[in-house]
Amino acid sequence: MDPEPLRGPVTLAVVEDHPVTVDGIRLWLSQDPGRRVELVASGPTVEAVLGGPGATADVLLLDLELDGVMIIDRVAELCAGGRRVVVFSGHREPETVLRVLDAGASAFLAKHESAEHCVDTIVAVATDRPYVTPTMARALISDDRPQRPRFSEREHLALLLWFQSMSKASVARRMGISEATVRQYIDRARVKYAKIGRPAPTKAALLARAIQDGLIRPEEVRDYRSFAAGGD
Known part of the structure; x- marks a missing residue:
């Protein structure tokens, strides 16, 4: 069936080990005129967040690098259970983006995205809609394109x-x-x-x-x- 319209605020859980970043997320959520997303849980580890209210959140926003370690394998594990995961990272190379999406993430957000794009991405994921931020478009489009298939x-x-x-x-x-x-x-x-x-x-x-x-x-x-x- 086609994606359903948004009914009520989207619930969001955040896995992020830098409190100042979580504060920034709270700020851009508060700046959304429609207050479309509600932060229900945050913490420095997946276990801390999913062990409480975050377990039933509509979307999980996951920092790709926790305690200095890239956790792409953990992305695959979380997505395998059907969870909607948006990966949040300062890394925006095309290779990183594709690895994250291959692992099953619903979307990728660069950490310098505008508040509007961040909220729009989370709402899109919660309502099963596609979402390409301008930053991601720039990261993916280059003159050095790999071999590509042909389509009718x-x-x-x-x-x-x-x-x-x-x-x-x-x-x-x-x-x-x-x-x-x-x-x-x-x-x-x-x-x-x-x-x-x-x-x-x-x-x-x-x-x-x-x-x-x-x-x-x-x-x-x-x-x-x-x-x-x-x-x-």
Whole structure:
């Protein structure tokens, strides 16, 4: 089914070992005119946060580097249980972004993003919509593009509509084809990337690679700024 509209504030849990950063997060949440996100838990470790109210939060905002150690493996572990995870990091190299998305994260936020983009990303993830911030677009788009697969016009259209938060059933109706064909197009895209050594196991990873390769322009994605796992 298509993503549902937001009903009530999104609950957020934050894993961050620098109190000043948590204070900054509280500040940009308070600056959102609609107060769309409510911080319900924060702490320096995953265990501390998920051992209390954070266990049922809609979205987990996770610092990629805790106590000086990168925790991409922990991202995969958390996402495997179906949790919506947004990774928050000062590292914004394309390789880091793609590794995080490959691990299952719904979105990636650079720590210098504006308050507006941070809140918009969290809301997008909570409502299963895609989100690409301008910073992430700049990180992914470069003149030095790796080998990229070829897509037919129909494959490209199916992917674009899916990235625009449409469900596979909605894409099928829009294109006048079966839902099975839409799934085939998406699966085929993943196979094509896997064959050239660039697997894209999640929707977010597939979108990131499509943007990196110039196959999808960020402005073609709804609201321009979304980068999560939208639709089904």
